[in-house]
Amino acid sequence: MAAPVKLSELPVGSRAVVREFPKAGAAFLRLREMGLLAGTPFTLVRAAPLGDPLEIQVRGYHLTLRKSEAAEIVVEPAAP
Amino acid sequence: MSDDPITSAASPRSDRPVSVGGGSLDVRTSSSDMAGATATPRLAAPARPPVYALVGNPNCGKSTLFNALTGLKQKVGNYPGVTVERKVGTAYSQHGQPIQIIDLPGAYSLAARSPDEAVTRDVLLGRRADTPQPDRIICIVDATNLERNLYLVHQVLDLGKPVVVVLNMMDLLAQAGLQIRLARLQHALGIPVIPCEAVNGKGLIELKLALSRQDLPLARHAWDVPAPIAPAIAELQASLHQNDGRPPLVARAEALLLLTDLDAVRVAGSSPLSVRTTEILQNWKKRWEGEGIDWAGALVNSRYEVIGRLCAEAVQQAGATGPSASDRIDAVVTHPVWGWLVLGVTMAALFLSIFTLAQYPMDWIDGRVTALAEWLRGAMPAGDLRALLTDGVISGAGRVVEFLPQILILYFFIGLLEDTGYMARAAFIMDRVMSRVGLNGKSFIPLLSSYACAIPGIMATRTIEDRKDRLITILVAPLMSCSARLPVYLLMIAALFPAGSVPVLTKVGLMMGMYALGTAAAFGFAWLFKRTLLKGETPVMIMELPPYRWPSLRSLALRMLERAGLFLRRAGTIILGVSIVLWFLTAYPKASAGMPPEQQIAHSFAGKVGRALEPVLRPLGFDWRIGIAIVSSFVAREVFVSATGVVFGVQTDSGGNLLPLRDALQRAVWPDGRALFTPLVCLNLMIYFVLAMQCLSTTAVVRRETNSWGWTLFQQVYLSATAWLVAFAVYQTGRALGF
Numbered sequence: 001m002a003a004p005v006k007l008s009e010l011p012v013g014s015r016a017v018v019r020e021f022p023k024a025g026a027a028f029l030r031l032r033e034m035g036l037l038a039g040t041p042f043t044l045v046r047a048a049p050l051g052d053p054l055e056i057q058v059r060g061y062h063l064t065l066r067k068s069e070a071a072e073i074v075v076e077p078a079a080p
Numbered sequence: 081m082s083d084d085p086i087t088s089a090a091s092p093r094s095d096r097p098v099s100v101g102g103g104s105l106d107v108r109t110s111s112s113d114m115a116g117a118t119a120t121p122r123l124a125a126p127a128r129p130p131v132y133a134l135v136g137n138p139n140c141g142k143s144t145l146f147n148a149l150t151g152l153k154q155k156v157g158n159y160p161g162v163t164v165e166r167k168v169g170t171a172y173s174q175h176g177q178p179i180q181i182i183d184l185p186g187a188y189s190l191a192a193r194s195p196d197e198a199v200t201r202d203v204l205l206g207r208r209a210d211t212p213q214p215d216r217i218i219c220i221v222d223a224t225n226l227e228r229n230l231y232l233v234h235q236v237l238d239l240g241k242p243v244v245v246v247l248n249m250m251d252l253l254a255q256a257g258l259q260i261r262l263a264r265l266q267h268a269l270g271i272p273v274i275p276c277e278a279v280n281g282k283g284l285i286e287l288k289l290a291l292s293r294q295d296l297p298l299a300r301h302a303w304d305v306p307a308p309i310a311p312a313i314a315e316l317q318a319s320l321h322q323n324d325g326r327p328p329l330v331a332r333a334e335a336l337l338l339l340t341d342l343d344a345v346r347v348a349g350s351s352p353l354s355v356r357t358t359e360i361l362q363n364w365k366k367r368w369e370g371e372g373i374d375w376a377g378a379l380v381n382s383r384y385e386v387i388g389r390l391c392a393e394a395v396q397q398a399g400a401t402g403p404s405a406s407d408r409i410d411a412v413v414t415h416p417v418w419g420w421l422v423l424g425v426t427m428a429a430l431f432l433s434i435f436t437l438a439q440y441p442m443d444w445i446d447g448r449v450t451a452l453a454e455w456l457r458g459a460m461p462a463g464d465l466r467a468l469l470t471d472g473v474i475s476g477a478g479r480v481v482e483f484l485p486q487i488l489i490l491y492f493f494i495g496l497l498e499d500t501g502y503m504a505r506a507a508f509i510m511d512r513v514m515s516r517v518g519l520n521g522k523s524f525i526p527l528l529s530s531y532a533c534a535i536p537g538i539m540a541t542r543t544i545e546d547r548k549d550r551l552i553t554i555l556v557a558p559l560m561s562c563s564a565r566l567p568v569y570l571l572m573i574a575a576l577f578p579a580g581s582v583p584v585l586t587k588v589g590l591m592m593g594m595y596a597l598g599t600a601a602a603f604g605f606a607w608l609f610k611r612t613l614l615k616g617e618t619p620v621m622i623m624e625l626p627p628y629r630w631p632s633l634r635s636l637a638l639r640m641l642e643r644a645g646l647f648l649r650r651a652g653t654i655i656l657g658v659s660i661v662l663w664f665l666t667a668y669p670k671a672s673a674g675m676p677p678e679q680q681i682a683h684s685f686a687g688k689v690g691r692a693l694e695p696v697l698r699p700l701g702f703d704w705r706i707g708i709a710i711v712s713s714f715v716a717r718e719v720f721v722s723a724t725g726v727v728f729g730v731q732t733d734s735g736g737n738l739l740p741l742r743d744a745l746q747r748a749v750w751p752d753g754r755a756l757f758t759p760l761v762c763l764n765l766m767i768y769f770v771l772a773m774q775c776l777s778t779t780a781v782v783r784r785e786t787n788s789w790g791w792t793l794f795q796q797v798y799l800s801a802t803a804w805l806v807a808f809a810v811y812q813t814g815r816a817l818g819f
Contacts, residue, residue: 021377023374023376023377026193026620027620027622029191029340029376029377029380030188030189030193030620030622031622032376032377032380032381033188033189033191033231033340033380034188034228034622034624035227035228035231035384037377037380037381037384038381045410046410046414048414048508048509048511048512049414049415049416049417049419049420049509050509050512050513051512052511052512052515053508053511053512053521053621055414055508055625059225059227059228060224060225060227060256060258061225061228061624061625061626062406062624062625062626062627063622063623063624063625064508064511064621064622064623064624064625065620065621065622066511066515066620066621069620069622
């Protein structure tokens with residue numbers, strides 16, 4: 001089992017599972033409603049040309065979020 | 081009390097008859113249904129055709145379905161008090177019975193984050209006085225993205241209304257390597273699930289058959305509210321029922337929503353909650369915060385648990401597929417190098433088509449308008465009425481219509497970018513840049529469109545969720561040099577440099593400088609507003625990147641016409657009105673007969689205004705005649721050119737030949753014989769026009785979009801003041817340096 005890291009620190013192209021999620025904040029509630037929950041697997045697809053925001057694939061669709069939010073989400077990288 | 085299963089079927093009886101527009105839909109159920117929680121109650125035949133609401137996530141083909149169902153039988157307007165489009169249409173069943181459908185704005189969740197979502201929420205909950213609560217609901221979902229789409233469906237099912245689910249984009253299912261077991265999904269939900277391809281019109285007949293059913297079943301919708309929050313739901317439900325007058329099931333649904341709804345989005349026209357309910361909500365939240373309970377998270381999790389089980393049963397991954405077509409396109413379009421190239425080429429194509437394509441219809445319209453005025457001049461005896469018609473009404477209306485080709489093309493492009501999915505990519509790429517001034521990527525396209533015309537740009541800000549960000553974008557949009565400034569720039573550059581005196585590149589450079597100045601000012605003010613007047617959190621950039629799709633030309637054309645119609649109604653009437661007023665100001669009081677036109681205008685009210693303004697304008701190097709032109713061009717910037725023509729006694733032709741006017745300007749002098757249009761003054765006029773808000777159509781649209789005279793006025797004042805101050809500084813500095 002890989003050590004948990006921040007979503008913002010994942011290398012592009014890697015798969016991971018969400019572990020921890022901040023409770024407060026409208027942004028995180030919306031991310032949850034968009035299907036990104038603790039236990040949800042996802043793929044970090046790419047970063048935008050200027051490095052921010054990030055694009056992930058979750059539940060079969062593509063979603064963007066900024067690094068500032070990604071830095072507060074703890075994920076567990078899946079075995080390559 | 082530990083678990084609290086919600087079963088719509090448990091209490092249908094207590095649902096009050098829903099009264100819609102005077103008529104009433106009787107929701108009758110036999111009392112035997114009351115006992116069994118699993119029984120499926122049936123609705124009795126309604127007295128009149130039911131009203132459906134159409135809801136769904138953004139990008140799931142909702143508008144396409146709505147257009148396919150209702151065709152041109154649509155009424156488009158606004159929800160009073162908010163700038164959310166209100167669309168009502170009529171579809172016809174196979175037997176020709178009318179079915180009324182309200183197309184609600186796209187929403188990911190009923191816990192609203194944007195005015196659009198708030199309207200959807202409030203209509204469904206029956207909170208809006210202007211729209212009756214719909215009797216039944218059509219939920220459209222993207223079959224290739226079932227899990228996330230079902231989240232909204234799950235919330236909608238809480239309402240206890242009959243629901244028809246439309247599985248759209250069935251044609252793309254195989255491509256995505258998915259299979260849906262329809263029978264299982266339908267069985268699990270207990271309501272009709274209609275597979276559909278809205279783009280090709282497939283499944284419409286089946287859908288219409290389902291919609292005209294009189295006995296739509298209610299969903300088998302039972303789920304467990306997490307134990308720690310169940311008592312709160314019960315208490316809120318009771319209060320909503322008693323104090324806010326909601327029917328019990330709607331009260332239950334609303335109670336559930338209140339917990340995930342930060343209620344940051346309040347929308348004008350929707351009734352607020354009662355004091356008691358708000359109190360209960362605050363108390364529970366305080367208590368949970370103390371206990372460290374993540375109530376909102378728990379609710380979302382439990383919904384997704386239900387959905388997960390449903391999808392595990394109904395959706396099959398038909399095998400691993402390689403990267404989709406969208407993935408392959410995105411590899412180029414969002415590539416660190418090619419991405420910029422694609423963005424640049426797209427934008428260049430947009431502007432090229434606006435400036436070149438629009439020219440033909442604009443010239444044609446100009447020709448028609450002139451011909452009409454000529455004809456009237458011939459057909460009517462000379463007099464005030466004729467002058468009013470030709471110089472006031474026709475030229476005013478002509479100005480409105482002349483705007484149209486550009487606006488139509490721009491709307492077409494914006495629609496194309498939206499429908500193909502590129503708009504989201506542009507926002508993704510530009511987000512980092514926009515975040516520097518505290519905005520997000522979604523402000524990019526509105527600002528960019530404003531280079532052509534601020535009106536569609538401002539109307540495109542509707543996709544920005546955050547109210548403050550949207551307002552900032554609207555406030556700075558007119559600083560982007562629009563195409564109406566071009567004639568002014570061209571005239572001033574012509575006056576600045578007599579023919580052949582400087583290389584073409586200098587002129588181009590000067591023009592670019594004006595565009596750069598406007599852009600820098602827009603970003604500067606956005607930065608300033610974000611830090612002062614409209615302080616807010618850094619906006620988030622949580623956005624779906626939808627798969628690329630071929631746009632439906634029919635939908636595009638419909639939307640383009642719709643928006644153009646809105647523009648004509650909103651801005652057109654105001655421009656026409658003010659054009660007539662301005663004509664009056666330049667035509668009265670009458671100078672004595674036989675005077676040349678420039679004498680008449682000097683004698684008129686407009687001339688008096690110009691003279692009255694001279695003390696304010698003199699420090700900028702402008703005299704009263706330039707003042708008249710500036711005052712006239714408050715209608716629209718390009719009027720400056722024709723007004724200058726009138727004031728300096730030159731007939732400008734519509735062919736855009738500026739030379740006679742340029743020569744007249746170069747001959748113009750102050751009373752003491754100094755040249756009026758010195759290079760410094762020409763430059764200063766250009767700068768003034770970069771910054772000043774001189775466009776009534778935009779003002780009219782800003783008023784509509786912000787729904788506030790205060791902000792409209794603020795924009796007018798801050799832009800005019802900036803223009804004056806900068807022009808003042810430039811002129812005084814220039815003079816001091818000896819220019």
